[in-house]
Amino acid sequence: MQIERLVAKAKTFLLDLDGTVYIEGALIGDMKNTLTALRESGRRLVYLTNNSSKTKEDYIARLSALGIYEKNDAVYTSGDATIAFLKKRYAGKRVYLAGTGKVRRSFSAAGIALDEENPEVLVLTYDTEIDYEKISKTALFLKRGIPYVATHPDINCPAKEVDLPDIGSYIKLFETSTGRVPDVVVGKPHTYMGDGVKELTGQSGNELVMVGDRLYTDIAFGVNNGFSSLLVLSGETTAESYRQSAIKASAVLPSLNEIVRYL
Ligand SMILES: [Mg+2]
The missing domain is CATH 3.40.50.1000 (HAD superfamily/HAD-like)
Structure with missing residues (x-):
């Protein structure tokens, strides 16, 4: 899929954190302005993490301290998805x-x-x-x-x-x-967390874009759930390792910051 088409259909960006938004606690490039531009284009931001050692509140505090959490944003952890799963299945x-x-x-x-x-x-x-x-x-x-x-x-x-x-x-x-x-x-790349995200946003398919740096969790999550997926080369995956991968994203950018020219 072309990046223009991915952006045109997008209503919510699901953002992985490490390697996508920040590395070792430092924001990647001009991330703060990039996220502001996404919000101003009418898109919602959901920070989506597999890390279940911390709570949603821990992440809201951390993201607020970095200046990248606004009132319409959301945090959704694999712990949150597991609570939703337990209430349904058990x-x-x-x-x-x-x-x-x-x-x-x-x-x-x-x-x-x-x-x-x-x-x-x-x-x-x-x-x-x-x-x-x-x-x-x-x-x-x-x-x-x-x-x-x-x-x-x-x-x-x-x-x-x-x-x-x-x-x-x-x-x-x-x-x-x-x-x-x-x-x-439950968590990325599985569909239980995808079901949780659909419930949280009321959206599905290409309205949702999973943005991440890891192929076997983030990008596979997009593929398994029928969402768009945007691979960023700012973390774990290199252009060379992506060439050799069987898991393919809808689109690829050097980092999320390059998306602003398509908004
Ligand atoms: Mg990551």
């Missing part, structure tokens, strides 16, 4: 949630019944406060055979010196110990 069920204190409180506040002793569903998040007690409980409940939901699949999380183990590494640990893999993975 309404009223008791959940063991391996997650940070803040994330546990956010699930609870959203009406998910948390249970440490006799849960009916297990949910694994990117728990940056995980300890051996939580690892033991998670293994115990997995061995009982209850449904197993993971918020997202990422192996590593971008960090300063080296990328650090994300939930995908935890999934491998539990697979090695219990033989189980998640029955459902």
Whole structure:
């Protein structure tokens, strides 16, 4: 698809964060003005992240501090998508949630019944406060055979010196110990998070544009959900690695900043 056509149909831009909007906390190029130009062209911005170690409120605070969060913007995490999924698929069920204190409180506040002793569903998040007690409980409940939901699949999380183990590494640990893999993975590139986005925006198809730097999560998310996808070469993917990829985006730009000339 040509970039002109992608922009003409777009109503909401779904923005990945690391490698797309900022790198190591610093905005990429003239991102603040780019995002302002997108808003002024009548498009809505939804920041879409797989990171389930933080809450929507954490991200709103971080994006506000960077000066890129306005009142009509939204943040949607794989944790938010998992809450929506649990309410649909496992309404009223008791959940063991391996997650940070803040994330546990956010699930609870959203009406998910948390249970440490006799849960009916297990949910694994990117728990940056995980300890051996939580690892033991998670293994115990997995061995009982209850449904197993993971918020997202990422192996590593971008960090300063080296990328650090994300939930995908935890999934491998539990697979090695219990033989189980998640029955459902909610976040990018999967359609459960896509369903959540459609609900949030009331839009679908090419009205939604997924913008991201990672092929197997961001761009595959666009493809799997029938949304437009815009690959930006400001992060993980290089022009050369994209040439060799089987996953193809609707359009490619050096960074999101170049979109302003098409608005
Ligand atoms: Mg990224």
